[in-house]
Amino acid sequence: MSQFPIGSRATEAMRLSKKQAASAGLYGMMAQFESADALVDAAEVVRDAGYKKFDVYSPFPIHGMDEAMGLGRSLLGWIVLGGGITGVITGVGLQWYAAMYEYPLITAGKPLTGFAALIPFVPVTFELMILFSAFAAVGGMILLNGLPAWYHPTLKRESFARATDDGFFLVIEAADPRFDVDVTKKLLEENGGRAIELLED
Amino acid sequence: MSLPIDTTIDTTTDITAGERAPLVLSGRGYKDVTDKIAGIVENKLPRWWLPAFATAFALSGVCFGMIAYLVATGVGVWGLNHPVGWAWDITNFVFWVGIGHAGTLISAILFLLRQKWRTSINRAAEAMTLFAVCCAGIFPGIHVGRIWRAYYLAPVPNSNGIWPNFRSPLLWDVFAVGSYATVSLLFWYVGLIPDLATMRDRAKTKLRQVIYGFFALGWRGSNRQWRHYEMAYLLLAGLSTPLVLSVHTVVSFDFATSNVPGWHATIFPPYFVAGAVFGGFAMVLNLLIPVRKLFGLHDYITTRHLENMCKVILAMCCILSYAYSMEFFTAWYSGSPFEKFVFFNTRMQGWMAWAFWTMIFCNVVSPQLFWFKRFRTNPYTIFIVALCVNVGMWFERFVIIVSSLSRDFLPSSWDQFHPTWVDVLTFVGSFGVFFTLFLLFIRFVPLVAMSEVKGVIDVKKDEPDELVAATEMQVHR
Numbered sequence: 001m002s003q004f005p006i007g008s009r010a011t012e013a014m015r016l017s018k019k020q021a022a023s024a025g026l027y028g029m030m031a032q033f034e035s036a037d038a039l040v041d042a043a044e045v046v047r048d049a050g051y052k053k054f055d056v057y058s059p060f061p062i063h064g065m066d067e068a069m070g071l072g073r074s075l076l077g078w079i080v081l082g083g084g085i086t087g088v089i090t091g092v093g094l095q096w097y098a099a100m101y102e103y104p105l106i107t108a109g110k111p112l113t114g115f116a117a118l119i120p121f122v123p124v125t126f127e128l129m130i131l132f133s134a135f136a137a138v139g140g141m142i143l144l145n146g147l148p149a150w151y152h153p154t155l156k157r158e159s160f161a162r163a164t165d166d167g168f169f170l171v172i173e174a175a176d177p178r179f180d181v182d183v184t185k186k187l188l189e190e191n192g193g194r195a196i197e198l199l200e201d
Numbered sequence: 202m203s204l205p206i207d208t209t210i211d212t213t214t215d216i217t218a219g220e221r222a223p224l225v226l227s228g229r230g231y232k233d234v235t236d237k238i239a240g241i242v243e244n245k246l247p248r249w250w251l252p253a254f255a256t257a258f259a260l261s262g263v264c265f266g267m268i269a270y271l272v273a274t275g276v277g278v279w280g281l282n283h284p285v286g287w288a289w290d291i292t293n294f295v296f297w298v299g300i301g302h303a304g305t306l307i308s309a310i311l312f313l314l315r316q317k318w319r320t321s322i323n324r325a326a327e328a329m330t331l332f333a334v335c336c337a338g339i340f341p342g343i344h345v346g347r348i349w350r351a352y353y354l355a356p357v358p359n360s361n362g363i364w365p366n367f368r369s370p371l372l373w374d375v376f377a378v379g380s381y382a383t384v385s386l387l388f389w390y391v392g393l394i395p396d397l398a399t400m401r402d403r404a405k406t407k408l409r410q411v412i413y414g415f416f417a418l419g420w421r422g423s424n425r426q427w428r429h430y431e432m433a434y435l436l437l438a439g440l441s442t443p444l445v446l447s448v449h450t451v452v453s454f455d456f457a458t459s460n461v462p463g464w465h466a467t468i469f470p471p472y473f474v475a476g477a478v479f480g481g482f483a484m485v486l487n488l489l490i491p492v493r494k495l496f497g498l499h500d501y502i503t504t505r506h507l508e509n510m511c512k513v514i515l516a517m518c519c520i521l522s523y524a525y526s527m528e529f530f531t532a533w534y535s536g537s538p539f540e541k542f543v544f545f546n547t548r549m550q551g552w553m554a555w556a557f558w559t560m561i562f563c564n565v566v567s568p569q570l571f572w573f574k575r576f577r578t579n580p581y582t583i584f585i586v587a588l589c590v591n592v593g594m595w596f597e598r599f600v601i602i603v604s605s606l607s608r609d610f611l612p613s614s615w616d617q618f619h620p621t622w623v624d625v626l627t628f629v630g631s632f633g634v635f636f637t638l639f640l641l642f643i644r645f646v647p648l649v650a651m652s653e654v655k656g657v658i659d660v661k662k663d664e665p666d667e668l669v670a671a672t673e674m675q676v677h678r
Contacts, residue, residue, distance in 0.1 A: 043424075059231060059399070060656035061427040069424060074432035080440075094356055098364035107368040123373040123451055130444045131380040134437060138387045141433035142418065145426045149419035161402035163422045164395065166231035166655075 027153035027201040028054075028173040029184050030160070031193030036062045039168040042191045043068040046172065049187055053176035057154065057169040076140050083136025084129050091125030092118070153199045171199065213505035214578050224318055224657050226500040231655050234501075238396075238649045239403055241496050246644070249495065254640045260633020267627040268343055276346050278623045285606045285618040290344035292598040293628050295452055295473075297337035297635075298378060299594065301385070302445055302474070303481025304330025308388060309441035312434075318509055320653040321501045324396075325492065326485050327389045328646070332638040333484070334382045336631045341374070343627075370454035377451040384444055388437045391430070394420050395652040422652075449474045456601065463543035463605035466531060472524035479517035479564070480594035482510050483587035490584045492643060501649055504578050511577035514590065518568035525565065539610055547608040548600060552617055556600050563593025 033039045036058060043056050047070045056065060066072075096118075099105065104112050111117045142148070154160050154171060163169050170193065172184050181198075188196055213222035225234070271278055281288055304326040311319040345351055354375045358364050365372050397417035404410035420426065453473035456464035466472075486507065493502045532544040548557045567589040570576040577583060603618050642648065 055423040055425050057422045058424070058427075059235075059395075059422060060652045061431050062424070065424045066428055071425070071428055074429045076429055076432040076436065080436050095367045098356065098358070099367040103358070103362065103364045105364075105366060105368075107366060110368065120368040123370075123447070123454075124367060124376045126447060127373075127376040127380040127444075127451075130440050130447075131383060133440050134380075134384040134387050137433045137436045137440065138391055141391070141429045144429040147418040147420065147426075150414065152419060152421055154421055155419070160421075164399040164402045164420075165235045 025201045026174040027199040028171050028175075028179070029181070029188065030154065030157065030169055030171045030197050030199055031188040032159070032162075032195045033168040033170060033192055034194075036168060038192045039170060040064055040068045042170050042188070042193065045187070045191045046170065050178050051172055051176050053173035053179075055171055055173075057160070057163040057167075057171065059164055059166060074144070076137065076144060079140035079144075080133050080136045083140075084133040086136075087129035087132030088125055090132065091128035092121060094128075095121040095124060153201055157197065157199065159195065159197070174201075213503040214508050214574070222503070222505045224321065224503070225654060226503055229500055229658070231658065234649075234651050234654050234658070235399060235403070237498075237501070238647045238651050238654075239400060241643070242400065242645060242647055243403065243405070247495065250640065250644065254637065254644075257633050257636035257640055260630050261637045262630075262633070263626050264339070264630025264634055267623050267630055268339070270623060271343060271627070272348050276344070278621060280619045280621045280624055282616050282618065284609060284614050284616060285603055287344075287602050287606060288618050289599075289620055289624040289628055290340045291455075292595065292602055293631060294337050294340035294344075295598040295602075296480070296595045297333045297340070297631065298381075298452060299449060299473070299477035299598075300333040300481045300484045300591075301330040301337065301381070302449060302477035303485050304328070304333075305381075305385060305388075305441050305445040306478055306481065307485070308392070309438040309445065312438040313442060316509075317657045318506055320657050321498075321503075321506055321649055322485065322489060322510075323653070324389075324392065324646075324650040325489060325643075325648050327385065327392065328639065328642045328648075329485060329488060330385050330481075331382070331389060332635050332642070333481075334378065334385060335638065336635050338378065338382065339631060339634070341378075370451060370458050373451045374455055377448045381444060381448045384437070384441055388441055391433060391437060392650055392653075393646065394418060394430070395422060396647045396650060398422065399651055400647065446474055449477045461605045461609055462537070462539040463528075463532075463548075463601065465540075466528060468524055468527055468531070472521070472528075475517050475520040475524065476564075476594060476597060479514060479521055480591060482514050482517070483590035483594070486510055486514075486583055486587040487591065488639065490580050490587075492648065494580070496643075496648075498649070501654065507580060507583055508574075508577050511571045511583055511586075514568055514587070515571040515577075518564065518571075522565045525561070543605055543608060547604045553600065553604050553607075556596050557604070560593050560596040560600055563589040564597060567593070 031042075033042055039056055039058060040062060043054075043065060046054050047068065054069075056062075056069065058065075099121075100112060100117060106112060107120075110120065154163070154169075160167075160169065170188065172179060172188070178184075185196055213226070229237075279288070279290070281290075304323075307319050307326040308323045308330075311323075342348065342351055345354075353359060353365060354372070356365060356367075394417060397413050398420035400413040401410055401417045404413055450470040450473070453469035457466055457469035459465060489502060490507070493499060529544050532540040535541075547553060567586050570582060570586055576586070607617055608615055
């Protein structure tokens with residue numbers, strides 16, 4: 001077990017059963033890969049081996065990785081749609097209330113009632129639709145990604161700094177029901193994983 | 202004319218049909234990208250930075266000094282009169298907000314069109330957008346006269362229970378520019394998150410680690426994050442595209458919905474948008490050509506990047522020239538004596554003719570050089586033409602605004618406009634604000650989108666090209 005360069009707590013955890021391992025402070029197992037292509041291949045193997053709680057880390061988004069990991073389409077579009085609809089309702093509501101209901105003001109002899117009266121409200125409604133959608137896109141992305149998360153087990157490892165530079169990593173969580181220190185390590189090793197480490201939670 | 206860089210290396214503009222030029226030269230790999238771009242922020246201050254920053258900062262002081270003088274004294278310190286109630290203030294506003302458009306075009310529209318070359322320049326261009334919109338925001342804010350009443354622009358009823366007029370394009374402008382500034386900031390920040398994480402992970406001091414780490418939000422580049430991130434980026438690009446077109450459309454409505462001769466034209470929205478992109482790309486080139494040289498970014502911002510931008514400028518020049526001629530045609534064809542007078546008398550001849558012909562030379566004549574490859578691949582000629590275009594675009598707005606106002610329907614109310622020293626120094630000072638912000642940006646933020654460049658670094662895997670092959674070897678070594 002001495003090949004794992006990690007604190008004593010985790011080393012001890014490896015001798016325990018899966019459930020005990022999770023509670024003893026083991027987050028998972030991290031392996032490094034040569035290239036983006038190698039990472040995609042490894043993700044496919046890990047997916048096919050039945051693992052669910054795993055993730056890959058790369059300095060840029062890799063095309064085809066979502067399928068390789070068995071992930072569907074992001075739900076963000078629906079959140080943005082909600083933002084856009086809210087923006088339209090806000091825009092029409094605000095202008096209807098201010099300029100047709102609360103303080104009706106005839107400008108350039110244009111109609112004050114009926115559908116035609118709404119036409120001058122198009123630009124502001126449009127801008128608010130875009131504004132609210134953009135907030136939904138950014139806020140939704142941050143929420144779906146669980147950010148801000150200034151602590152994460154991976155960020156503790158110095159070698160992991162390469163994930164935002166030129167490194168490609170795959171991490172299988174100890175919480176995955178299939179996680180087993182020896183079996184998982186073998187799987188990663190056989191598929192090109194190098195510098196395999198255990199991560200403390 | 203000789204090129205200042207070795208053409209034997211940069212052959213990105215010498216490709217034959219069906220071939221694709223590499224986006225990054227000299228076989229740079231992922232690590233090279235990080236080291237180079239992050240290095241600009243991490244290494245010692247270059248010697249030119251501090252003097253440049255001091256100059257820009259002093260100039261921005263001039264701008265704020267002039268604003269203080271204006272607020273303390275009143276709008277009479279400007280050269281405005283009756284009938285010329287809008288002059289340099291609104292000219293500067295339209296000029297700056299137009300410049301912003303190139304940044305959004307590069308970051309959003311070229312993204313949707315899958316123009317991968319945008320990755321090297323989008324970060325800096327988006328930053329330029331933000332800073333230009335900041336400068337633009339100054340002018341309508343201060344031209345309201347009683348600046349302490351500027352909150353009348355906001356959609357709240359004033360003390361008499363009167364709401365702003367939602368049927369006025371001036372209020373549409375508040376919403377359009379406000380949304381544009383906000384969405385541009387969000388888009389820029391989302392693009393920055395992965396690069397801020399890179400800066401965090403490379404930080405040598407605790408302070409840098411904490412500051413970059415705070416803004417990186419704990420980004421770790423996991424694919425479960427990239428999945429939502431890429432979707433957010435795509436959606437923001439899709440939202441910014443109609444937004445940017447709407448902003449200058451609404452700006453043009455400020456003029457087009459009035460019945461002032463020379464303003465009352467349906468061609469204004471597309472004409473203004475094309476002009477904005479035209480002027481904005483010129484500003485991108487004016488900023489990036491020196492930055493590229495000072496930081497040695499020739500491997501990332503290749504001659505092809507410059508050439509592509511020149512081609513966009515040329516295309517926009519054609520649209521603009523068409524719009525200019527169509528304005529004259531419409532004036533003639535309308536049969537309206539007022540319209541005809543503004544175009545054929547006030548603009549082409551008379552006291553403002555010099556401004557009109559400056560505009561024509563800068564916007565219509567000078568970009569014609571870009572039909573020739575040797576001019577659009579030479580950074581020096583590109584820089585000069587881009588400078589011309591910036592001058593020309595300022596004059597375009599000046600000509601449109603002042604000529605129409607100074608000679609409208611009643612000859613008895615005609616007057617001329619003369620700028621005062623306050624007008625001039627406020628405008629000059631706004632460049633100080635712009636460059637102060639831009640210099641801070643290139644010092645503290647990675648000025649090329651590293652994660653995006655890494656994503657396109659080996660896009661041409663299957664294409665046989667010596668340079669590509671070299672890149673390949675480097676990347677996969």
